[in-house]
Amino acid sequence: MQGTPDLIRSSRFRAEREADWRRLEALVALAERRGVHRMDFAEARDLAELYRQAATSLAVAREISLDRALLDYLEAPTARAYLSVYAPQERIGGLFRRFLAVSAPAAMRRAWAFVLVGVATMALGALAGGTLYFDDPSWYSVFMPTELADGRGPGSSAAELRAAIYGPPDGGGLAAFATYLFSHNTRIAIFIFGLGVFACAPALLLTFYNGLILGAFVALHIDRGLGWDVFGWLSIHGVTELSAICIACAGGLQLGTAVLFPGDRSRAEAIRLAGRDAAKLALVAALMLLAAALLEGFGRQLVQDLRFRVLIGWTIGGLWLAWVRLAGRGAA
Amino acid sequence: MSADPDILTPPEGVPLRFPVAGFGVHVGAQIADIAISGLAAAAAILLLVVTGAVAPIWLAGIGAALFLIVRVPYYVLSELAWNGQTLGKKMMKIKVVAHDGGPLTPHALVLRNLMKEAEVFLPATLVLSLDAERLAPSLIALAWTTGAVAIVLSNRRRRRLGDLMAGTCVVHLPEPVLPSDLSSTAPATATASGADAFGFMTRHLEHYGAYELQTLERVLRVEEQAPATAAEIDRRRQVRAAIVERIRARIDYAEATPPSAHLSFLRAFYTAQRAHLEQRRILGEARADKFHRETRR
Numbered sequence: 001m002q003g004t005p006d007l008i009r010s011s012r013f014r015a016e017r018e019a020d021w022r023r024l025e026a027l028v029a030l031a032e033r034r035g036v037h038r039m040d041f042a043e044a045r046d047l048a049e050l051y052r053q054a055a056t057s058l059a060v061a062r063e064i065s066l067d068r069a070l071l072d073y074l075e076a077p078t079a080r081a082y083l084s085v086y087a088p089q090e091r092i093g094g095l096f097r098r099f100l101a102v103s104a105p106a107a108m109r110r111a112w113a114f115v116l117v118g119v120a121t122m123a124l125g126a127l128a129g130g131t132l133y134f135d136d137p138s139w140y141s142v143f144m145p146t147e148l149a150d151g152r153g154p155g156s157s158a159a160e161l162r163a164a165i166y167g168p169p170d171g172g173g174l175a176a177f178a179t180y181l182f183s184h185n186t187r188i189a190i191f192i193f194g195l196g197v198f199a200c201a202p203a204l205l206l207t208f209y210n211g212l213i214l215g216a217f218v219a220l221h222i223d224r225g226l227g228w229d230v231f232g233w234l235s236i237h238g239v240t241e242l243s244a245i246c247i248a249c250a251g252g253l254q255l256g257t258a259v260l261f262p263g264d265r266s267r268a269e270a271i272r273l274a275g276r277d278a279a280k281l282a283l284v285a286a287l288m289l290l291a292a293a294l295l296e297g298f299g300r301q302l303v304q305d306l307r308f309r310v311l312i313g314w315t316i317g318g319l320w321l322a323w324v325r326l327a328g329r330g331a332a
Numbered sequence: 333m334s335a336d337p338d339i340l341t342p343p344e345g346v347p348l349r350f351p352v353a354g355f356g357v358h359v360g361a362q363i364a365d366i367a368i369s370g371l372a373a374a375a376a377i378l379l380l381v382v383t384g385a386v387a388p389i390w391l392a393g394i395g396a397a398l399f400l401i402v403r404v405p406y407y408v409l410s411e412l413a414w415n416g417q418t419l420g421k422k423m424m425k426i427k428v429v430a431h432d433g434g435p436l437t438p439h440a441l442v443l444r445n446l447m448k449e450a451e452v453f454l455p456a457t458l459v460l461s462l463d464a465e466r467l468a469p470s471l472i473a474l475a476w477t478t479g480a481v482a483i484v485l486s487n488r489r490r491r492r493l494g495d496l497m498a499g500t501c502v503v504h505l506p507e508p509v510l511p512s513d514l515s516s517t518a519p520a521t522a523t524a525s526g527a528d529a530f531g532f533m534t535r536h537l538e539h540y541g542a543y544e545l546q547t548l549e550r551v552l553r554v555e556e557q558a559p560a561t562a563a564e565i566d567r568r569r570q571v572r573a574a575i576v577e578r579i580r581a582r583i584d585y586a587e588a589t590p591p592s593a594h595l596s597f598l599r600a601f602y603t604a605q606r607a608h609l610e611q612r613r614i615l616g617e618a619r620a621d622k623f624h625r626e627t628r629r
Contacts, residue, residue, distance in 0.1 A: 008607035009614075011515045018510075025508055032415075055344040064614060066606050068546045069511045069553070076508035079348045083427065083505075086342065086435040087415040095412070095438050186400070187449070194450030197493065255497075268496050275497040279443040 010065035017057055024050040025077045031084040051081035099283070102328035107280035109324065111250050114257075114281075118249035121204050122242065125211020126218070133219035140220060143212045158224040165226065165233045166304055185241060185289045189248035193282040196252015197259060197271065203252030210245055232306040235313030236299050241292035243320065244285040251281030288320065337488040340503075341433045350503035352489050353426040355481075358502060362452060365420030369402035403453065407445040412438060421502075431489065431501045440498035447494030451480045514552050515603040530600045536583040537608040541619035545609060548602050551575065555595060572598065582622075 027047040058074045132139040137154040195202035221230035258274035303309055339347045377395050380386055410418045416428035416436050430436050458473035484492050489501040559565045572594040589597045
């Protein structure tokens with residue numbers, strides 16, 4: 001036996017390595033305080049190296065040592081070092097760029113069938129809402145929440161409706177109006193998305209209901225001979241906003257489908273896999289809603305001409321489509 | 333995934349123990365986060381109002397934007413920047429980890445915090461805005477909140493739905509505390525070579541296993557701390573005497589040990605027993621406890 005003769009084997013094992021463990025502890029504290037990317041090269045290298053040594057020591061100690069205190073101790077710096085070494089190293093700016101340039105459009109392309117189902121659901125809702133309104137205008141008040149109707153209803157005259165379409169916003173700054181709309185719409189989208197996990201039904205229902213509102217609203221205006229005007233009024237932001245709701249619905253449907261038809265996987269596993277694309281869809285929806293709120297808050301009030309409203313709305317819609325179709329091809 | 337909910341296996345293949353944070357800790361961190369971020373947003377708005385840096389017409393918009401940011405974006409960005417910790421989680425010394433042992437991905441953090449809207453904020457808002465007049469919404473709120481809590485309580489890792497989807501869970505950060513090595517820090521009366529002074533022989537050391545050794549280790553750890561009261565000193569003496577008697581009877585140790593030598597006897601026995609058991613273990617015979625002979629048969 002060489003080394004310090006007085007010590008038993010596992011104590012020698014500890015005595016030889018204790019200094020390294022202490023240094024690892026110090027490096028981990030540094031990494032947790034400042035972040036690995038701000039450490040010196042030597043420190044970062046030592047952290048990774050000492051972590052792997054400590055992991056090895058832990059595995060050996062579990063085999064040869066019966067010193068409970070040592071086993072309990074060694075686990076803690078190893079565990080914390082593991083968390084530091086495997087921390088996400090990406091910068092937030094880079095994440096945004098990658099998301100916009102590659103991963104979001106790719107996820108949208110993969111989910112095209114779900115998006116179509118979302119669009120179809122909303123179209124069906126709009127059709128039903130319109131048909132029901134022409135059948136009996138009192139359906140309008142059944143679908144339309146009062147705070148969204150803004151005083152417009154079957155009782156309103158064509159002049160009142162026209163004033164609402166081409167009028168200045170009532171009270172408050174445009175910015176406040178835009179952010180209010182954004183937070184309201186985002187909550188609805190997150191709702192539609194989050195509820196999708198409960199077997200699709202809530203997401204479909206909510207999307208359908210949004211379609212109903214839309215259908216009844218448009219029908220009311222067509223009834224008053226304002227069809228084109230409301231088309232322009234809706235186009236400028238609605239192309240973006242309604243697409244966003246359909247996309248949120250598609251995300252929810254992906255999750256719900258995973259719950260309903262997990263295939264060979266366990267449900268938790270299936271949800272996890274589906275969540276990869278679904279979360280990206282939810283983020284795209286949130287981004288589009290932000291754009292829609294800005295368009296609605298500023299654009300719609302500043303641009304009063306029907307043709308410009310239609311032009312702006314559908315051009316932006318076309319840009320979204322081009323982004324989804326073209327961005328990041330080949331990069332993935 | 334291992335059977336023990338606390339065990340995580342990093343890519344190095346050495347399982348590590350991360351105690352799963354309980355429901356109360358989750359709630360505590362969440363409340364701290366809401367308080368911190370809400371107060372920060374309110375303070376920012378107050379500052380803008382007082383300094384008059386922006387026109388009043390913008391204030392409502394900025395306010396709405398700020399209160400939107402302290403919801404999902406705050407949690408996503410802080411967990412990204414601080415490796416799975418928000419300020420509230422830092423206070424509670426807990427952390428989000430990927431339960432498959434891999435690194436935390438931005439995707440996982442986005443997903444688990446998106447679901448927070450439906451799982452945490454919605455029930456909280458519902459409970460706060462309860463209206464005794466209207467029964468149906470109250471019942472829906474109750475069902476929703478119960479469901480969200482039930483999901484957390486019904487799995488052993490205390491994961492909420494967002495965690496399940498993102499493949500993450502929330503754990504306590506382990507604190508490293510290394511006590512001295514009992515086998516090498518024996519008091520002067522019995523140095524490591526003093527183990528021989530008691531003359532333990534192989535036949536003395538064949539009786540116990542790892543369980544008894546580690547129980548003795550716990551007793552000796554207590555002995556390392558300075559006793560608080562006279563009663564404590566007296567109690568420890570009695571415990572020592574009882575243990576020494578049990579050990580001597582069990583291992584058939586003939587020589588008498590005076591009460592003054594009890595502590596050094598226990599330390600010496602610990603060292604000798606540990607050396608012996610570790611030796612046997614390396615040779616392939618792990619002894620779990622004192623019944624090792626019966627179980628082997």
